[in-house]
Each structure stands twice: as structure tokens, then as C-alpha cells.
Amino acid sequence: MIDVHYWPTPNGWKISIMLEETGLPYRILPVNIGRGQQFEPGFLAISPNNRIPAIVDHAPASGDGPVSVFESGAILLYLAEKSGQLMPGELAARYRVIQWVMWQMGGLGPMAGQNGHFLLYANEKIPYAIERYGSEVRRLYNVLDKALAGSEYVAGDYSIADIACFPWIMTHKAQGLTLDDYPNVKRWFAVVRARPAVQAGLAVGADLKQNKTMDEETRRHLFGKQAGTPAS
DSSP states (O other): OEEEEEOSSHHHHHHHHHHHHHTOOEEEEEOOGGGTGGGSHHHHTTOTTOOSOEEEESSOTTOSSOEEEESHHHHHHHHHHHHTOSSOSSHHHHHHHHHHHHHIIIIIHHHHHHHHIIIIIOSSOOHHHHHHHHHHHHHHHHHHHHHHTTOSBTTBSSOHHHHHHHHHHTTTTTTTOOGGGOHHHHHHHHHHHTSHHHHHHHHTTTTTOOOOSOOHHHHHHHHSTTTTSOOO
């Protein structure tokens, strides 16, 4: 059994989608990031960066004791290795997948996160920040669109590269973008979203975010000066 410390966010959805795709047994342990549960000692013991998701595999392939993994990209790699699915075995194909996972982790996710923050959540609308991050997100969408011009999926066959990228493309409307400007991304997005396992993964924890308003406590835990440490 795999414990998934989870909240329904783009990075959380990566893992719920992957688990649904592979059929590995798992249970969800909610971490309410709007109420500061990511700063609790028990969670920090497995995710020292105080970010979801994180997993604990109680039946690793090694047969040893439980294995914990944090960072969504590392978790995708771990689950691909454990399941033997959604990762090619041939060297060049394998690294095509890995490099696109790294691209998402180092570029698409962080830049889209910053763009979304300054567009939607920042108390002060800073034109420079909005233009800076908006421009970079548009550049990254163009990179992905060009990659998909000659391929049905991001790195050849459907893989963890698609699972890594898809939840962040889901945020395109909040990013102020339309997929009409990126026809290859639009085609790919529709194909991936139609997969039953993707639908099931997106439904995981849908009941957890009943309050979608950004109240002051949520803002403090996510964006406040104390966001790196437990609230007093």
C-alpha cells in the first residue's frame, strides 16, 4: 500500500493520475495546505520542503522497510520504476521522457505558479511581474506546442512526461491563455483529458476543497512571510 500525502493541486493531481494509470494500491492522506498542515512535524519528516505531494511506499520492491519520496517529479519516476509502466526501457526514449519531466519541474510548473500568483492572488498588481512571468509561460507553451507538432504525446508514447505536464496545462484559463493559440497543445490536451484514468485521478480529493475562497488564513499559510515555517 502507498500512502499519498495529498491535496488537489496540479502537483497532487500528477500523482493521483499516475496511480490510477498504473493500478497501484494507494490511500489518500489529506494535507490541508490552506490550514498549515504542511508544516506539521509528521509531514515534514517525509517532505522536508513542506510541499505536497509526498508518498510512503509500505511495500517497496526491495522488500526493505517503507520508502518515502517527496517532489512530484521524483515520485513519478519512482512509481514508473515500481510499476514498470509509462517509462520506456530503451535508453534514448527513456531520457526523452526524463528530460520533459525535468522541463516541467524546472520550468512550466514554477513559471505558471508565479504567473498565476501575480495574476490572481497578489494583493498588489505589479505590471513588471505580470509581464515577466506571463511572457515566460507563453514561451514555454510555445516550446511544448512545437514538441507536439511531430508527436502524439510529449515524448513519444504516453508516459510520465504527459502526466507531469497535463495538470499544469489545465490551469491555462487562470493563466490568461487560450489553447486556440497552441493548436498542438490543444489537440494533446483533449486526448489526455479523455483518458479514464486521468478523469479518475482528477476526481481524487475533489471534495476536499469545498471552500474555494482565499481567506486570510489560507493566504498566510500559502503566501505569507511565515510560509516557510509553522504558524505560531
